Amino acid sequence: MNKNVSPRSRGDTLCVWTALVLCLTPAAIAAQSISDIRIVTPRDFGYTIGDKIRHEMHLSLYEPHQLDTTTLPKTGRLNRWLEIAQAEAIVEHRDAIVFYRIIVDYQIFNAPPQLASVTIPQLEFLTTGGANPIPVFIPAWTFSIAPITSPHARQSLSLRPDRQPHAIPVISRSIRLLISALLLTGLLMYLAYRHWLLPRLNRERYPFSSALAKLLKLQRPDSGPQNYRFGLKAFHAAVNATAGHVVFAGNLHDFLLANSKYAPIRAELAALYARSQDIFFNDAEAAEPRASLQELVDICRRCRTFERSVA
Amino acid sequence: MTENLSSDVQLADWQALALAIEGALKKVMVGQDKAIRLLCIATFARGHVILEGNIGVGKTTLLRALARTLGGGYERIEGTVDLMPSDLVYYTYVDADGKPQVAPGPLLKHGEALATFFFNEVNRARPQMHSLMLRVMAERSVSAFNREYRFPHLQVFADRNRVEREETFEIPAAARDRFLMEIEIEPPADPGLLRDLMVDPRFHDTEQLLDEVATAIVDYRELNGVSVAIQRNIHTSDAIQQYALNLCRATSDPVALGIRLPDTDMARLILAGVSPRGMSYLLRAARVAAWLDGHESVLPEDVHEVFLAVVAHRVFFRPAYELRRGELAKELTEQIMQSIATP
Known part of the structure; x- marks a missing residue:
């Protein structure tokens, strides 16, 4: 040991x-x-x-x-x-x-x-x-x-005030926060413009473009009379938006006088309004909904061309 | 449609007769084509009518001419501030033997044959008179001498001039709503027609002018049946029904459509829009308009043709705007028609 x-x-x-x-x-x-x-x-x-x-x-x-x-x-x-x-x-x-x-x-x-x-x-x-x-x-x-102190000093001792907290420099963080907020605001504004304001402005400026998009969505292999009716409504809405008031078969002539760039398809528009009148007010049905819808798309496409042209 | 007609009334034949009435009226009332068309529509819709216009525009002549074409009993009374309901029901006189007698007044004189009753200057009569007329228009009957008198073929026309408002009694809302239409009679807009009215001696003698109008072009006793047949046979699609409904509902809340009228606080303009009775009257009149135009179904232009006449007097404005009724009602209905899409 x-x-x-x-x-x-x-x-x-x-x-x-x-x-x-x-x-x-x-x-x-x-x-x-x-x-x-x-x-x-x-x-x-x-x-x-x-x-x-x-x-x-x-x-x-x-x-x-x-x-x-x-x-x-x-x-x-x-x-x-x-x-x-x-x-x-x-x-x-x-x-x-x-x-x-x-x-x-x-x-x-x-x-x-x-x-x-x-x-x-x-x-x-x-x-x-x-x-x-x-x-x-x-x-x-x-x-x-x-x-840690003398016995005499204990009588007069008092607590010192709390030490002030040490200030952390935050200016750089504030700047970063501000920049982030600005970037986020800008991003939100861009998204609102792109997805909310722009489509609305285009809808107002180019009603037939908007109507054409709807019509193309309605064009499906199984398109029936209901699709054609929806299509007609979308087209009428575009004409009304272009005119600034409701356009009927009875005042279509006035519309063409005020919007002469659409005059080249006067006959097609008149025939379309007559057919629409039959469908909505005489309860007629489109004989060939798909063909009729295609015809409507063609007219709308021509109207879109006219609406983007200078009168 | 033809199959239905054969079982009811030959509507095509009646359409020709209606157009014949229209033609006869146009011969004596130049420049009033729209008012004449509306009067024909009201006649075949079996609705009562208020005529409003300036003095001397031919309101009375037009009604007398219409009464001639319809045949049947015709009576006319002038609205005055001292006119009482009894004045319409009976009058008293002393006969040749010096005995007092009671005779039926203008309302009862023709019995069931009374076809046209013209109440001239209706707003000069007291509310008691309006009350009596309200019942006559609504029920086509009146109680007198302990019995009820019925007027199944009666059509009431009332007239008021828009120049004088003093010492007048505005027709209450309930009575106004009983009238199918309020038709505005304006002087002809065409200066050439106005010159004809001034120069052509044919228009100077009203009695002679009215003699030119063919009498009893139609049998007034068949008008109710024809009216029913029209209502049954003229088709109204779902789309047009919804359209008419949207038009009527818009009169209650035009602000929702973004309608603005000049110098008007739109939020404080409307007290009440078109009543359900007014809505049914609108489609009733539109069917007749479609029938007269040869349509098998009611089209938007048929509704437009009668919209102002049927709806304008049924929209109740706040008192501050009542004095501008004519101008505001016309602008309001016009903007509503321009704002509501169909389909």
């Missing part, structure tokens, strides 16, 4: 506890499991509220023995002076020996009115892997905590 007395490896106080440990465990058992144990503690004076104190335990175990990490201390409040901020074990295997570096960080969260002596209680770990668990004891450690 290596009863190792470690040299001073740091500026902090280094204590060797091995003998003490062995005193607390059956010597034969401990000799078979523990290769080495060293405990490194810092200075034991000069602490105030908020300071952290780190204890490091270097434990070497013969395999298959190993540290039961569930026996490490839990983080959280320890007593009225201290809390355990961190407790962990770092493992390394080398030549059938397991090296453990156990780190326990304590933090002082209380300030005494005058210099006080505080003790970190004894810790106990267990090893596993042997016939029985072997306890490893870390003895208590005492240190002193100093107040």
Whole structure:
């Protein structure tokens, strides 16, 4: 058994506890499991509220023995002076020996009115892997905590006002937001123009173009009398929109006088109005709905050409 | 259509007779073709008519000429502020033997043969008279001497001049709605015709002029049957029915069609639009118009032909606009017809 007395490896106080440990465990058992144990503690004076104190335990175990990490201390409040901020074990295997570096960080969260002596209680770990668990004891450690003010000054102390929050520069973000808003507005305006305003303007400016689009949609292999009736309505609506008032068979002549560019198809329009009158008011049916619809499309197409021409 | 006619009335023959009446009236009333056509339509639709126009435009002559062509009893009464309902029902006198006698008044004199009753200057008569006429027009009957007198062939014509408004009683809305049409009689627009009226001695003597009009071109007792046959046989498609309905509904809310009249607050113009009775009268008159034009079905132009005459007096304006009724009603109906599409 290596009863190792470690040299001073740091500026902090280094204590060797091995003998003490062995005193607390059956010597034969401990000799078979523990290769080495060293405990490194810092200075034991000069602490105030908020300071952290780190204890490091270097434990070497013969395999298959190993540290039961569930026996490490839990983080959280320890007593009225201290809390355990961190407790962990770092493992390394080398030549059938397991090296453990156990780190326990304590933090002082209380300030005494005058210099006080505080003790970190004894810790106990267990090893596993042997016939029985072997306890490893870390003895208590005492240190002193100093107040942060003099007893007289405590009477006149008052809380300082809260520190003002640090201003984050947001100008660049505002500019980015503004640019994004402008881009989004522009996009929405374009979409409204493209899909809402433009079709309406075209419908008003070019009623026959709009009517032709509807007629082409009505042209299907199964087009029946109903399609032809819808087509006639669309065509009449285009003529009415062009005239600015309702055009009937009776005032078609006036329409052609006022819109002379449509005069070349006067006969076709007159025949169409007569047929429409028969269908809508005499309840006649188109004999060949598909052919009639095609004829209507042809007339509408010619009207579209006229409407885009200069009168 | 011909098969139906043979079972009812020979509508084609009657159309010729109607056109003959129209021709006879045109001979004595020059420049009034539209008013004459409307009068014929009203006659064959069996509707009562108000004539409105300036003084001396021939309203009375036109009605007397129409009465001659129809045959049957004709009576006329002048509306005055002291006229009472009893004046239409009876009058009293002392006979040759010095005994007091009661005789039937103008309304009862002809009994069921009364075909044409002309109420001249109807707006000069008191509301009591309007009330009596309302019943006569609506029910074609009146109660007197403990019994009911019926006038199955009666057609009432009323006349009012638009020049004088003092000491007049405006016809109430309910009475106005009973009239099928309000026909405006304007002087001929053609200067040549006006000169003829001024120069030609033929037009100077009304009695002699009326003698030229053929009497009893039709049998007034058959007019009701002919009217029923016309209504049954002239077809109205779904499209024209919807169109007529849209026209009538537009009179209640012209703003919805975007109609604007000059110097008018459109939101405050209309009190009430055309009544359901007015809607039925519109199609009734349109069927007769179609029949006179030789159509088998009612076409939009048939509706247009009667729209102003049937609808204008049924649209009720707010009092602030009543004085401009003639101008506003004409413009309103014109714009409605130009705004509502069919099909």
